[in-house]
Amino acid sequence: MIAETAKSLNDHLIELRHAFHSHxxxxxxxxxxxxxxxxxxxxIPGWQVTEQMGGHGVVAVLQGAKPGKTVALRADMDALQITEENDVPYKSQNPGVMHACGHDIHTTALLGAAHLLAGQQAQLCGTVRLIFQPAEELSPNGGSRAMIAAGALGDADAVFGFHVWPDLPHGEVGCIAGPLMAASDHFSVTIQGRASHAAKPDEGIDAVVVGAQFINAVQTIISRCTDPLQSAVITVGKFTAGTRYNIVAETCELEGTCRTLNNEVRDFIEAQLQKTLDGICAIYGAKGTLNYERGYMAVVNDAQMTEQARETVEKLFGKQAIHSHEMPSMCAEDFAFYLNEKPGAFLWLGTGIEGETSYPLHNSKFHVDEDILWRGAALLTQLALDVTADGSQEA
Structure with a gap:
């Protein structure tokens, strides 16, 4: 029933999505x-709306006619600083900004759920809270913590959300209990050497060489110092040094990211980066400074809520829609902070189309088949109905 009603709403959802995507x-x-x-x-009748929560956040609350649990559903609203290359009528009209991560889809699907849930208010057990969150992309200080501090979760018993996922076939849903997405940390390193003429390197301390040795050494933190069954990534994405080709560089600056799924591994890597920097600098007589900034924590799904999500997916779309073979991703999501407060699950909703080029998230040509909109709306709606109804049975 929910799926069929959601399908009938899809034309309106497409209009909404085009408006968000083009602006x-x-x-x-x-x-x-x-x-x-x-x-x-x-x-939409029944919803109590509060604006400007945690910045530009919006929260809406629907009270069901029967007692039950309170469920929170979240979508993110922000776009990326990317110039869109898709040639579509609803192409971004804001130069240099694009919904290349699908947040316009998430927002539209949650609005679709608002319509569907309002139609079920007489049968709804408990309360549903919709969270429209700003600044998800603003790592390491994304918008979820400001929304939580502003009271967006309220007295929620559970929280759910989803992300469109081009790595999965269209319409399939990834449901993983435990770690789903990685913690995302940022580090920067400054190495102070001593300048000299390039023809007399022995009179200087080459910051380029020290920096290069540091980069090579940190890779062994992953390959030789961490459990190979514990996923972790260290990537140095920026290296800046030197002023002229014939001068031994006096300083160099590095920036990188660490991705982990386990808090113990996260702590270990931070400590090892400092030890590695100190050791390399000691060998060459340089001085090094490490600034390590913790960003989003890992997204860790509650086992019971993940099982509930699986049951909901099977009810809506059939057992074949459950994609259970995927591995966790080393990408990050600040939905993690909601899950740190309440039990819940974050899901992946597949958008890959067989035979078509599947552009990744954060790509200037990222696009989806808009049939995914009603699916997302139905998924969120049914999750809310199932979890709140479970609460009414316990009462």
Whole structure:
């Protein structure tokens, strides 16, 4: 029933999605997006809407006619600083900004769930809270913590969300209990050497060489110092040094990221980076400074809530829609902070189309088949109905 009603809503969802997609706003600037979300919610009977939570966040609450649990559903609203290359009528009209991560789809699907849940209010057990969150892309200080601090979760018993996922076939849903996505940390290193003429390197301390040795050495933290069954990544993405080709560089600066799924491994890697830097600098007589900044924690799904999600997916789309063979991703998501507060699950909703080029998230040509909109709306709606109803049985 929910699936069929959601399908009938898809034309309206497409219109909404086109409006969001053509007017993207980056993290912290989602003023017009949030206003459109709130305006749409106020056209739907039953929802109590609160704006400007945690910045440009919007929260809507629907009280069911029967007692039961409280479930929170979350979508993110911000776009990325990417120039869109898709040639579509609803192409971004904001130069240099694009919904290349599918947040316009998440927002639209949650609005679809608002419509569907309003139609079920008489049968709804408990309460549903919709969280439209700004600044998900603003690592390491994404918008979830500000929303939580502002009371967006309220007295929720569980929280759910999803992310479109081009690595999975269209319409299939990834449901993994335990770690799903990685913690994302940022580090920067400054190495102080001593300049000299390039023809007399023995009179200087070459910061380029020290930096290169550091980069090579940190890779052994993963390959030789961590459990091979514990996933971890260290990537140095930026290396800046030197002023001229014939001068031994006096300083170099490095920046990189660490991705981990386990808190113990996270702690270990941070400590090992410092030890490695100290050791390399001691060998060459240089001085090194490490600045390690913790960003998003790992997304860890509750086992019971993940099983509930599997049952919901099977009920809606059939058992074949459950994609159970995927591995965790080393990408990050600040939905992790909601799961640190409440039990719940974050799901992947597949958008890959067989025979078509599947552009990855954060790509200037990322696009989806908009049939995915009703699927996302139905998934969120059915999750809310199933979990709140479970609460009514316990009462």
């Amino acid at each position: 993207p706003e980056v993290s912290g600037q989602e003023k017009e997006t949030a206003a459109r979300v709130a305006a749409e919610l106020r056209t």
